[in-house]
Amino acid sequence: MSKRHKKRLTKVLIASLLFVVSFFFDGYVSVAVLCASYLVVGYDVLWGAVRKIFSGQIFDEEFLMSLATVGALLLQEYPEAAMVMILYQTGELFQGIAVGKSRKSIKELMKIKPDFATVLRDGREERVSPEEVKTGEIILVLPGEKVPLDGIIEEGKTSFDSSSLTGESLPIEAVEGEKAISGMINLESPVKIRVSGVFEESTVAKILRLVETSSAHKSQSEKFITKFSRKYTPCVFIAALLTAVVPPILLGQPFMMWVRRALVFLVVSCPCALVISVPLTFFGGIGAASKKGILIKGSNYLEALSKVEKVAFDKTGTITEGGFSVVKILPHNISEEELMETAALAESFSNHPIAVSIVKAYGNNLEKNRVQNVTNLPGNGIRAQIDGKIVLAGNKTLMSSNGVRIIDEQEIETVVYIAINGIYAGFIALTDKIKPEAKNSVKQLKSLGVKRSIMLTGDNSAVAEKIAENVCVDETYSSLLPQDKVSLALKIKGEGKGKIAFVGDGINDAPVLSCVDVGIAMGALGSDAAIEAADVVIMNDSLSAVAESIRISKKTMRIVRQNIWLSLLIKFGVMILSVLGFDNMYAAIFADVGVMIIAVLNAMRMLSAEHNKKE
Numbered sequence: 001m002s003k004r005h006k007k008r009l010t011k012v013l014i015a016s017l018l019f020v021v022s023f024f025f026d027g028y029v030s031v032a033v034l035c036a037s038y039l040v041v042g043y044d045v046l047w048g049a050v051r052k053i054f055s056g057q058i059f060d061e062e063f064l065m066s067l068a069t070v071g072a073l074l075l076q077e078y079p080e081a082a083m084v085m086i087l088y089q090t091g092e093l094f095q096g097i098a099v100g101k102s103r104k105s106i107k108e109l110m111k112i113k114p115d116f117a118t119v120l121r122d123g124r125e126e127r128v129s130p131e132e133v134k135t136g137e138i139i140l141v142l143p144g145e146k147v148p149l150d151g152i153i154e155e156g157k158t159s160f161d162s163s164s165l166t167g168e169s170l171p172i173e174a175v176e177g178e179k180a181i182s183g184m185i186n187l188e189s190p191v192k193i194r195v196s197g198v199f200e201e202s203t204v205a206k207i208l209r210l211v212e213t214s215s216a217h218k219s220q221s222e223k224f225i226t227k228f229s230r231k232y233t234p235c236v237f238i239a240a241l242l243t244a245v246v247p248p249i250l251l252g253q254p255f256m257m258w259v260r261r262a263l264v265f266l267v268v269s270c271p272c273a274l275v276i277s278v279p280l281t282f283f284g285g286i287g288a289a290s291k292k293g294i295l296i297k298g299s300n301y302l303e304a305l306s307k308v309e310k311v312a313f314d315k316t317g318t319i320t321e322g323g324f325s326v327v328k329i330l331p332h333n334i335s336e337e338e339l340m341e342t343a344a345l346a347e348s349f350s351n352h353p354i355a356v357s358i359v360k361a362y363g364n365n366l367e368k369n370r371v372q373n374v375t376n377l378p379g380n381g382i383r384a385q386i387d388g389k390i391v392l393a394g395n396k397t398l399m400s401s402n403g404v405r406i407i408d409e410q411e412i413e414t415v416v417y418i419a420i421n422g423i424y425a426g427f428i429a430l431t432d433k434i435k436p437e438a439k440n441s442v443k444q445l446k447s448l449g450v451k452r453s454i455m456l457t458g459d460n461s462a463v464a465e466k467i468a469e470n471v472c473v474d475e476t477y478s479s480l481l482p483q484d485k486v487s488l489a490l491k492i493k494g495e496g497k498g499k500i501a502f503v504g505d506g507i508n509d510a511p512v513l514s515c516v517d518v519g520i521a522m523g524a525l526g527s528d529a530a531i532e533a534a535d536v537v538i539m540n541d542s543l544s545a546v547a548e549s550i551r552i553s554k555k556t557m558r559i560v561r562q563n564i565w566l567s568l569l570i571k572f573g574v575m576i577l578s579v580l581g582f583d584n585m586y587a588a589i590f591a592d593v594g595v596m597i598i599a600v601l602n603a604m605r606m607l608s609a610e611h612n613k614k615e
């Protein structure tokens with residue numbers, strides 16, 4: 001418990017004690033003890049209300065509570081006044097603890113922030129803050145330490161714990177030449193890492209920025225609550241005023257009776273249950289998702305996710321693993337070795353999964369300085385000048401649009417055709433593995449109310465159909481250029497009700513990610529563009545996280561709706577009762593604090609249930 005909470009608890013306890021003590025006396029002594037109790041627990045509320053009046057924003061809960069209790073005091077209902085304050089502060093205390101608890105889960109994420117980096121400068125080890133390390137410098141990371149910046153392993157071999165980033169508990173093996181990502185924890189042995197970018201650009205810094213800004217993206221429900229309470233409180237105030245004044249004048253009934261009812265009305269009307277529980281639930285939902293390596297950039301996206309009825313997937317790297325293996329090389333008037341070398345030289349300038357796989361399959365050293373004038377042709381392939389010759393590597397469209405006649409056409413696998421100086425030189429056929437969880441994930445989406453699952457790909461239709469059949473998506477569109485994916489996604493977005501989510505790898509899908517209702521980037525661990533372009537970022541590569549995030553969003557929204565209805569119904573019910581003459585101040589404050597506590601407990605369900613569940 002924090003210091004502030006302890007202080008509040010002490011006040012509540014002292015005030016309660018005084019409250020009890022007051023019953024052993026009567027007359028002025030009793031009144032004095034009750035007033036003391038009231039002041040001990042309520043002076044900061046009163047003071048807050050006074051301060052707010054002077055700053056022009058009168059209508060808030062402190063104001064309502066102060067008005068109601070001061071009114072009670074004037075009516076000489078001292079025990080009621082003290083009790084209202086005690087219960088109000090108990091409620092506040094409870095709320096504070098709940099908010100603190102959910103903050104903690106976000107803070108746990110903040111723990112990924114590295115405190116220092118050990119840089120090797122002039123053969124010496126220097127301990128500096130991660131912000132001071134420059135690109136290209138070598139850092140040393142010992143077992144048990146956090147990797148402070150992104151980089152490539154220069155020396156050593158170890159395994160990393162990436163669970164704070166991905167929610168994945170399996171350690172990742174890494175050897176020389178492989179990526180080390182900031183925020184991971186070194187588990188085994190010391191490694192030297194060549195830093196590939198400054199701290200500002202590191203994965204950790206990006207995630208932290210994302211978490212910090214996520215509260216700025218408010219959901220519709222939260223905006224509704226804010227607007228609602230801004231209008232609601234003055235309305236309640238006026239209604240209470242009318243209750244106090246109108247019936248006595250019109251009906252000639254005793255003034256005191258109606259003032260009393262008006263005060264009770266004020267106590268019940270406090271909107272705190274709503275104001276606190278709705279954001280708290282969203283907070284819990286975002287926290288629960290982050291535990292599983294799913295980063296949601298704001299509660300508006302969490303809300304949108306719950307309404308998703310169409311999910312479009314990119315193929316390469318999303319439904320498939322994106323690590324192609326070469327299944328066939330068919331050179332034409334050129335040696336196989338030469339064909340592979342040419343392709344690998346050109347592809348070494350692209351980060352497309354196909355390109356990376358070809359370079360890896362070739363395996364030999366590449367003399368990159370033989371290559372000039374490289375142009376990436378998104379969705380088609382790549383063009384480069386190698387030893388002065390124009391080399392094209394890419395799909396059928398690329399060949400035909402450059403007037404290259406393909407001799408041995410094959411479209412059963414993903415095929416990269418190669419042309420040198422406009423003459424066909426052969427092809428490399430590659431195949432990719434479907435992610436093991438793909439089929440099940442698509443099925444799970446169906447059971448979560450997703451009506452259409454769609455695959456969009458730039459690959460040829462034969463490959464697309466084969467994969468679509470395997471993972472059971474409803475619709476498949478193939479041979480798409482990146483801009484075709486955008487227009488298609490927009491078209492689907494416009495069809496029927498429900499929101500559309502697009503799941504892509506973020507490498508070449510950024511435009512689609514940003515044009516749909518919810519852009520979900522897969523495998524963001526290590527991919528730069530994804531964290532920025534997407535609304536939801538899945539840190540591990542797992543497709544099942546898509547269904548998981550929708551499931552979390554639905555649960556969040558269910559709790560939000562429950563809380564809104566519960567609070568409004570009970571509030572309005574008791575408000576009407578109070579006007580009708582059920583003017584027990586104790587009952588009123590119990591209703592108010594009770595609803596708040598139920599709503600907050602309900603909101604906390606989001607956090608705790610998801611926390612304890614381990615798959």
Ligand code: ADP
Pocket residue numbers: 314315316347350352354355377378379380381382393394395414415416456457458459460480481482508
């Ligand atoms: P996907 O929709 O499967 O992610 P892309 O839009 O990235 O596919 O690419 C579509 C097609 O363009 C690929 O299937 C491939 O035929 C071709 N292509 C794209 N980039 C390259 C490249 N660097 N080298 C060879 N072919 C490429």
Ligand code: MG
Pocket residue numbers: 314315316317505508509
């Ligand atoms: Mg792709």
